[in-house]
Each structure stands twice: as structure tokens, then as C-alpha cells.
Amino acid sequence: MTPAASARSLTCRLGGTLAIRELTFDIDPGERIALLGANGSGKTTLLRALAGLLSPTVGSTFVCGSRMSRAEVATRRMVGYSGHNPHQYDDLTVRENLALVAATFVVDDASDRIDHLTHDLALDEYGRRRARELSRGLQQRLALAIALLPNPRLLLLDEPEAALDGATRARLGEIIDAHAGSAGFLFATHDLDRAAALAKRALVLDRGALVGDFEVCRGDGRKLLEDVAGAVEGRSRLAARPRNTFDYSADLDGTGQGTSGLSLGDSARQLAAIVGKDLRLEWRTREVVPALSLLSVLMVVAFSLAFVVPAEDVPAVAAGVLWASLAFATVVGGMRVFAAERDQGTMEALILAPISRAGLYLAKASVNFLFLAAVGLFSMVSVMILFDVALLRWDVAGLLILGSAAFASVGSLYGALAANVRARELLIPVLLLPVSLPVLIGGVAATLGSLGVTSTASQFPWAGLLAAFCAIFAGLAAMLFEHILGD
Amino acid sequence: MLAGGSRSIWGLTAATFIAMSAAIYMIFMYAPMERVQGNIQRLFYAHMSMAWIAYLSFFMVFVGGAIYLARRSAKWDRIARSAATIGVVFTTLVLITGCLWGTRVWGACWTWDARLTTTLILWFIYVGYLMLRGYIQEPQSRRRLAAIVGIAGFVVVPINFLSVYWWRTLHPAPTVLRADGPTLPPPMLATLLVTVFAFTLLYVLLMRHQMALERLIDEVDDMQFQLLLTERKL
Numbered sequence: 184m185t186p187a188a189s190a191r192s193l194t195c196r197l198g199g200t201l202a203i204r205e206l207t208f209d210i211d212p213g214e215r216i217a218l219l220g221a222n223g224s225g226k227t228t229l230l231r232a233l234a235g236l237l238s239p240t241v242g243s244t245f246v247c248g249s250r251m252s253r254a255e256v257a258t259r260r261m262v263g264y265s266g267h268n269p270h271q272y273d274d275l276t277v278r279e280n281l282a283l284v285a286a287t288f289v290v291d292d293a294s295d296r297i298d299h300l301t302h303d304l305a306l307d308e309y310g311r312r313r314a315r316e317l318s319r320g321l322q323q324r325l326a327l328a329i330a331l332l333p334n335p336r337l338l339l340l341d342e343p344e345a346a347l348d349g350a351t352r353a354r355l356g357e358i359i360d361a362h363a364g365s366a367g368f369l370f371a372t373h374d375l376d377r378a379a380a381l382a383k384r385a386l387v388l389d390r391g392a393l394v395g396d397f398e399v400c401r402g403d404g405r406k407l408l409e410d411v412a413g414a415v416e417g418r419s420r421l422a423a424r425p426r427n428t429f430d431y432s433a434d435l436d437g438t439g440q441g442t443s444g445l446s447l448g449d450s451a452r453q454l455a456a457i458v459g460k461d462l463r464l465e466w467r468t469r470e471v472v473p474a475l476s477l478l479s480v481l482m483v484v485a486f487s488l489a490f491v492v493p494a495e496d497v498p499a500v501a502a503g504v505l506w507a508s509l510a511f512a513t514v515v516g517g518m519r520v521f522a523a524e525r526d527q528g529t530m531e532a533l534i535l536a537p538i539s540r541a542g543l544y545l546a547k548a549s550v551n552f553l554f555l556a557a558v559g560l561f562s563m564v565s566v567m568i569l570f571d572v573a574l575l576r577w578d579v580a581g582l583l584i585l586g587s588a589a590f591a592s593v594g595s596l597y598g599a600l601a602a603n604v605r606a607r608e609l610l611i612p613v614l615l616l617p618v619s620l621p622v623l624i625g626g627v628a629a630t631l632g633s634l635g636v637t638s639t640a641s642q643f644p645w646a647g648l649l650a651a652f653c654a655i656f657a658g659l660a661a662m663l664f665e666h667i668l669g670d
Numbered sequence: 671m672l673a674g675g676s677r678s679i680w681g682l683t684a685a686t687f688i689a690m691s692a693a694i695y696m697i698f699m700y701a702p703m704e705r706v707q708g709n710i711q712r713l714f715y716a717h718m719s720m721a722w723i724a725y726l727s728f729f730m731v732f733v734g735g736a737i738y739l740a741r742r743s744a745k746w747d748r749i750a751r752s753a754a755t756i757g758v759v760f761t762t763l764v765l766i767t768g769c770l771w772g773t774r775v776w777g778a779c780w781t782w783d784a785r786l787t788t789t790l791i792l793w794f795i796y797v798g799y800l801m802l803r804g805y806i807q808e809p810q811s812r813r814r815l816a817a818i819v820g821i822a823g824f825v826v827v828p829i830n831f832l833s834v835y836w837w838r839t840l841h842p843a844p845t846v847l848r849a850d851g852p853t854l855p856p857p858m859l860a861t862l863l864v865t866v867f868a869f870t871l872l873y874v875l876l877m878r879h880q881m882a883l884e885r886l887i888d889e890v891d892d893m894q895f896q897l898l899l900t901e902r903k904l
Contacts, residue, residue, distance in 0.1 A: 194899075198807050201898040238810065240895070596822060600815055604805050613801060617794035618822060621829055624787075655825055663818050666739050669811070
């Protein structure tokens with residue numbers, strides 16, 4: 184029988200610390216395992232590595248026979264995970280959050296499953312409430328619902344009962360049986376009574392090493408406490424012994440899933456769900472477009488104050504100011520679409536979602552494009568008014584839309600890249616602005632052609648440069664995006 | 671093995687020294703003085719050779735990054751980051767020599783000419799590449815993200831090369847790589863080829879030294895990792 188999950192010599196280094204070291208074990212389908220250990224023993228790191236959120240420094244992880252590193256879409260589709268950061272959007276309602284997960288995981292009978300889960304987790308009366316309005320315990324229930332919704336074959340929960348009330352805790356085993364009964368289930372906890380109630384087996388970690396792997400005496404928390412203490416102290420009876428582990432030397436492709444199992448229509452719906460989610464969040468929070476639009480107008484004002492422009496040069500300067508304001512909006516906004524995910528802790532949800540990395544890039548770049556196009560049109564009107572230049576023309580609007588696409592293609596790539604880097608606010612302008620300058624140069628030159636400052640025909644090669652730049656960066660980013668999000 | 675490697679370094683150093691000496695001799699003694707610009711034109715040989723090294727370096731950053739992402743071999747990351755360091759140094763020298771030359775010929779150290787501007791953009795891109803590496807502590811993430819920046823940044827290199835064709839510029843058009851053949855007089859062409867060859871040898875030598883240095887840095891990092899493993903086992 185192929186295990187639901189396996190670790191082989193799994194070692195993860197976090198900065199200068201070895202968080203887990205040389206872990207080898209299997210989790211069988213339907214097996215419930217408690218992951219125990221003191222704070223800092225490596226429980227969360229192990230769960231994150233099995234989920235595919237963390238690349239092993241040494242060793243491998245497998246889910247249903249497929250190697251988790253460079254995870255296939257199909258592999259990610261089999262994992263349900265709930266960590267310390269809830270994978271929910273604060274400004275979406277409970278049902279919208281669940282519908283998003285159903286769309287990205289391509290869940291069959293999504294509406295029925297959402298109804299059942301919200302009913303079983305007593306969330307049905309909160310369906311129209313935004314996640315930010317829920318109590319900590321209700322948010323924990325929503326996080327459980329999100330992990331269970333895809334009908335996972337491997338369920339990984341990090342302290343799932345931490346904020347739950349007594350009644351929900353008591354029903355947790357029953358709920359998991361109902362929604363992921365055949366899944367391998369690994370959960371980290373410090374509550375040994377609950378561990379004894381839920382699990383048949385325990386893995387004990389101590390300073391990153393697996394020191395205990397034994398059967399749990401059902402319902403006997405006191406006995407489990409003694410066993411864990413014995414394992415940590417290294418008493419031979421309880422120390423981790425090598426079990427018979429599945430042989431992965433056989434052809435992995437034969438046991439793995441191979442293909443994503445998603446049709447083109449499924450992929451299109453996944454992307455539409457991501458784009459729709461971002462637009463809905465923007466509509467509700469009004470976080471990005473108004474701020475960027477205001478920034479672009481401020482740029483126009485600053486430029487007009489900074490330079491004394493002779494009357495005959497005004498059209499040329501207006502074109503430059505228009506594109507410079509858009510370039511600066513790209514630098515700020517390009518980072519925002521990914522930084523917002525990172526700040527909310529929902530970036531993990533995107534990484535775990537069974538969406539092709541190229542598709543994810545396309546969705547985020549599309550959102551960036553829509554935001555920048557809106558800001559660009561706003562800039563166009565403000566430059567037209569403040570510089571008294573007839574910019575409100577179809578050809579200039581077309582160039583701005585093309586330029587917004589080019590800026591979005593490069594901005595989304597660098598925004599994703601820098602989202603997880605320290606001091607990203609300082610770094611992103613340094614990285615993004617130089618690469619974006621060809622768009623600025625091309626956009627200004629093409630606009631000068633449109634305005635008749637240079638020959639009208641000269642705008643076409645520059646528009647071509649914008650289109651080529653957009654295509655090159657979009658293609659490059661689609662190929663490289665899986666590397667940005669890690670293995 | 672060490673002796674062989676040492677011998678080859680010494681051989682390469684000697685060859686670079688001889689080639690550089692020959693190049694310097696040819697620049698100042700063999701190549702004729704350009705009638706309009708005078709002796710300042712002799713900067714051209716070093717200026718163009720250094721620009722060639724910068725292009726070569728950035729190409730190596732691109733190749734190193736692409737192969738690193740495909741194979742995840744630290745060696746290719748070392749090649750990429752060594753090349754980036756050398757590329758930034760030589761781009762800086764290109765900008766400085768261009769400035770010296772421009773001051774005499776154009777009467778200005780800097781002009782917003784297409785070639786100059788795109789060269790400055792390239793300098794910013796690869797300084798950013800080196801900065802990024804300093805901002806990421808985890809080695810694998812650092813290598814991965816730097817590789818992506820190295821690959822994406824290379825998109826501007828062809829724009830820089832083609833800028834003299836796309837824009838009307840003050841910067842001279844290519845005199846060697848032309849469809850209708852080189853336009854330089856033979857003594858100047860010979861001097862240029864020898865100088866380019868000498869700088870290419872210098873580049874190979876610098877790459878070897880820089881890579882050896884980078885290998886030591888990686889080895890220290892690996893030793894720290896092994897130490898962590900050992901400490902945990904004790």
C-alpha cells in the first residue's frame with residue numbers, strides 16, 4: 184500500500200538553525216498520528232515540509248507516492264493543511280473563502296461540501312460574515328473547513344484545537360472521519376489527553392530529531408505523557424525504531440499521479456477565481472488603486488513644480504511625466520499584490536493551491552494590469568488638466584494600456600520575488616525600476632509620436648517595443664515563477 | 671591535482687601578463703593616432719574591450735542562473751555571482767572611460783545618449799543583483815532568487831547592444847561587428863583584437879580567482895551546516 188505521506192532523511196535548515204534532522208517515517212492512509220514535542224522541537228517545520236511549504240535541505244518528502252519537492256499540481260491537490268496563520272482572507276465572507284478554496288482545488292460538488300462542512304463546524308450562521316469579524320475560535324473552525332474542503336488524502340493540522348470550544352473539540356474526530364476519513368492525518372498538539380483521544384500513533388520530536396514513534400493507548404493521556412517523557416529521555420523501549428518503510432527506489436512515476444487531472448476549463452476557472460478574489464478585495468478595501476492614483480497625481484504635481492518648462496516643450500514634458508508617474512506606481516503597486524498576501528499569511532494558501540505556477544503568475548499579472556491601467560487612465564486625465572495637453576486620445580489610451588501590461592508583466596515578477604525578502608520596500612525600487620526603464624523610454628517615445636512632437640509613424644516601433652517587452656517578460660516569468668515560489 | 675591547478679593559474683597569469691603587455695605596447699606604440707580626436711582615442715581599445723567583458727560577464731550570469739535553476743548545482747551559482755561581480759566592475763570602468771573620452775570629444779562627461787543610458791541601466795540592474803544576494807540569508811533561496819534576477823536582467827543587454835541602431839546617438843556605431851565588414855584601419859583593428867584577447871584572458875583569470883573565493887565562502891557555509899548536524903547528534 185502506498186503511504187499517504189513519507190519522509191526520508193528529511194532535514195530542514197532555517198537560517199543558522201537545524202529545525203529538523205534526518206527524519207524517516209511513513210503515514211498510512213487513514214492513519215491518525217499525533218506529533219508531539221516541546222516548543223522548538225520542529226513540529227511546525229515538519230508539517231510545513233510535508234505540505235510543500237518548505238524545501239528540505241537534505242532528504243525528501245512524498246505524498247501518495249509522488250515526490251513533494253517541485254510539487255506537481257496533482258500532489259498539492261491531495262494535501263489539506265492548516266498552520267498557525269489561517270489561510271483565509273479577512274475581507275471575504277466565510278462562504279466566499281470556502282468558495283475560493285473550492286474553485287482553486289477544483290472540488291466536485293463544492294456547494295454540497297461547503298454546506299456540510301459549515302453545518303458540521305457550526306459555521307452556517309456565520310456564512311455571510313467577513314472572516315475579520317469572526318472570533319479566534321470561529322476563525323479556527325474556518326481554517327479547519329478550508330483544510331478539509333478539498334477532501335484531502337493527507338491532512339496536516341498544526342494545533343487544530345488551540346482555540347476551539349469544548350463541544351467542537353469533542354466532535355473533531357467525528358468531523359475528520361466524515362470529511363477526510365481515508366486521509367493520513369498528522370497533527371501537532373501539546374494537549375496529550377486530546378492526542379490520546381484522537382490518535383492511534385505518536386511521533387515525538389526533540390530538538391529536531393525523531394526520538395519516539397509508538398502506538399498510542401487510546402484515551403489514556405497519562406500513559407501517553409509517560410511514553411513521551413520516556414522517549415525524550417531516550418529509554419530504549421520507547422525510542423524511535425526504524426519501521427518497515429515503503430520502498431521509493433521503485434519508479435516514482437508509476438506510483439505518483441503524473442498529470443494534474445485538471446482540464447483547461449478547470450485552470451481557467453482557477454485563474455478567474457484568483458482574479459475575482461483580488462478585485463473583490465480591492466473593491467471592499469480600496470487599498471491599492473486610490474492610493475496609487477493619488478500617488479500618480481502627486482508625482483505630476485511634483486514634476487510640474489520641479490521644472491520650469493518652456494511652452495513649446497510642454498507636450499514632451501507631459502508625456503514624460505505621464506509615464507514616469509506610471510513607472511513609480513508600478514514600483515509601489517507591483518510589490519503590493521504579493522506583499523498583501525504575504526502580510527495576511529495567505530501567500531501560503533496560494534503556494535499550496537493546485538494551480539500551475541505560470542497560471543498563478545498570469546492571474547496576479549492580470550490583477551496588476553487592471554490596477555495599473557486604472558491608475559494610468561487617472562494619470563492621463565490629471566496630466567491633461569495640469570499641463571493643458573490634449574492627451575485624452577484613443578491612441579494614447581491604447582499606449583497606456585499596452586504600457587500598463589508591460590509594467591504589470593515585469594512588476595508582478597519582481598513583486599513576487601521580493602515579497603519574501605527583508606527590507607523589500609527598499610529593495611524593490613532598486614531591482615524593479617532599472618528593468619522597467621525600457622518601458623518608460625518606449626512609452627514616452629511612442630506618446631511623443633502620438634502627440635505629433637515627433638513623426639506620427641515613429642510611435643509604431645515603440646509600441647512594438649512595449650508589446651515585445653510585455654511578451655518577453657510574461658513568457659520569462661511564466662517559466663520562472665515556480666522557482667520564485669520555491670519548491 | 672593542486673599542483674596541476676596551481677600550474678594552470680600561473681600559466682594563465684603569465685599569458686595574461688604577456689597579452690596585456692602586448693596590448694599596451696600596441697595601443698601606445700603601434701596603433702596610429704586618430705586624426706580628429708588625437709591621443710584620447712587610444713582609450714577606445716580598453717573601453718571597447720571592457721564593454722566586451724561586461725557583456726560576457728552578464729551572459730555568464732544569465733547562463734549560470736539558468737543552469738543553476740535547472741540543476742540546483744552550487745557551482746553554477748558561483749559562476750553567476752563571480753561573473754556579476756566582475757561585470758559590475760567592468761561596467762563601472764566602461765562608464766568611467768566613456769566619461770573621460772566624452773569630456774574631451776563631446777565636451778561633456780555625460781550625455782543622455784541611448785548607449786550611455788542603457789549602460790547605466792545595466793549597471794543598476796547588476797548592482798541590484800549583488801545587493802539582493804546580501805538581503806537573503808538562506809543559501810538556497812538566495813541562489814534561486816538571484817538566478818531569476820540574473821536571467822530577467824539580461825533582457826536589457828540586447829537593448830543596450832542594439833541601442834546604437836535603434837536611436838540616433840552620439841555614441842559611435844559598431845566598427846567591427848558589421849554586416850559589411852570592419853571599418854577600422856588594419857593597425858587599429860589588430861590593436862583592438864589583441865586588446866580584446868588580453869582582456870578576455872584577464873577575465874578568465876579573474877573568474878578563476880573569484881570562483882575560488884566564492885567556493886571558500888560556500889565551504890564555510892557547508893562546514894557550519896555539518897557542525898549543526900554534528901552538534902545535534904552529540
